[in-house]
Amino acid sequence: MIQTQVDLSHLNTLQLRSIAEHYAEVRSAEDVLSLLNDSETKSMSWHLLGGGSNLVLPSVVSGLTVKIGNHGRSLVDEDKDFWFVKAQAGEVWDDFVQFTLQHGYWGLENLSLIPGTVGAAPIQNIGAYGVEVKDYLWEVTCLDLRTGKSKVFTNAECRFSYRDSFFKQEGAGRYLVWDVTFRLPKKNQLHLEYGDIKKEVERRGLAANPKTISEAVIAIRQSKLPDPKVIGNAGSFFKNPIVSAETREKLLQTHPDLVSFPYGNGEFKLAAGWLIDRAGWKGKKLGPVGMYEKQALVLVNHGGANSEDVWSLADQVVRDVETKFGVTIEPEPIRW
Template sequence: MPLSQNTDLTALNTLGLPARAQYFCALTDLAQLDELRADPAIAALPWHVLGSGSNLVLPDQVTGLVIQVALRGRTLMGEDEHAWYVSAGAGENWHDFVQWTLAQGWAGLENLSLIPGTVGAAPIQNIGAYGVEVKDLLYGVHATELKNGERRIFSQCECRFGYRDSIFKQEEAGRWLISEVIFRLPKQAVLHTAYGDLVNEMQRVAAEPSAQAVAQAVIQVRQRKLPDPAVIGNAGSFFKNPVVDAATHGQLKAKWPELVSYPFGEGAFKLAAGWLIDKAGWKGKTLGPAGMYEKQALVLVNHGGAQCADVQRLCQAVQDSVRGQFGVQLEPEPVFW
């Protein structure tokens, strides 16, 4: 089994931060985990699981073993009267998988087109966009306990999904390696087109409502607003949209009538973090080699040469500004190792 030392991870995180792993392994078969555990020196180290590095802030040095999940495969497992059940390996590219499901005629994931990352990372973050979250279509998650090899299937309920959150980011963080994800895609498609920019894009192209049309509209919107990591390093949306109670929302709306917000459950509202950051003066502003993207204030970018410390400094400065002006605390989306 290929196991390398002092491995360069710069090309394996979309922010393009310079980082090196003490040990590194590309996982193409779950049997490799047994081999790793059989080596006492490796088994005693901290283990870190890496997908495509699209939602990650890496330190300069990563102590321990970095396992990059490269498990592939996608298939129709079965169907019933109401849905198709589709499986994908955790190392599959998320966008490619979504487009594959649509090409088969299986709707449901179209609003999540062009989100960077792997299939295995999707339930960890409970990725979401334009009114849809992965929890809405997820049926089960196959996972392996890193240190003892226990294999288990987490049901949708057992994943304890929240807004950009799951059990894999909370009490079970760092314990499990996700190997496969199963989705339940309804045969009676329900299109979600009433969300912000998506409404305007569907009207602009005058598209007939269909899953494919929604996917193309989402792709167009995201390409206009978000930078390509191959061109400029970034981790997509860097901050979660904060959720506030009705009283706080009312106070903010009274002071800033143009506040961008959406109802979020009973008596709560989700605020647009990008709007808050823009109003706080950070859109297009830099702090050293890192900055907030000129076309979308929610995206933190690496203009070249940024390191982990630069990202942390900018993150803190943006949080301080937004909290000082609006009394709202922003929380980063990416995971900091």
């Protein structure tokens, strides 16, 4: 079950060169308990690996890398207003989204084609085109790596915020997300207000419904974002910064074409891709890495890069955006 010196290059979408000192794939709760009860692996530092799509791996990963490999998805309950659909953590996220749409379970269509696994979705509170996982998540079942026992977290207990959660903060390293249950509305609630979704649906001459929205989102993402199988990348590399209304107004005075969206509580979300583009980084390279020529928010590996290359570029982009706009942008991927 335990392998040593395992090449992780094909298990992270940035395609970074990385070696795991020890590696194991778990497909059942019994597999996890076996590792926890083993005197050697129990004492190691654990690194939990899903789809590797929101991750920057070091050249050597010490301790034990645990690949989450459980699968399964099903309707587990329903009432007059909602369907309750459960997916195991190892399921590919977009495969699960398409499964829900094929069965008429609506709600996740705006999150189509986001890379990664179901288990990573609540950790990162993934989101796109006006929808976040927290909007439809009902509960998360985790395995406590200290006790080996199962624990269920409600939506509120996950403490979701923008691209963040309890599992990324206080719960990091302790809880292994094992399955996720979503509460999906039987009454259609379409979200067309973000990006070019409405335009894309209309361009296709189709009526707006969950399936056509999913198709539109996929088309838009494919036109703007590189395929990780072709060019190594981790999707959007930086979070959209949240600023006060006062800061936004000051920026608009010198940059009237600033792209921003209301965030609530009088704050605004700025488009990090726009900031990076205006800072001169769109399509620009630094060694084997660079910011994608079609979408400045995406950091790409042109071949042979390691984590040092990635962070060197990211740090320079952060500095240049801060110098030009006085706004700090933060990387989105997890750094091991």
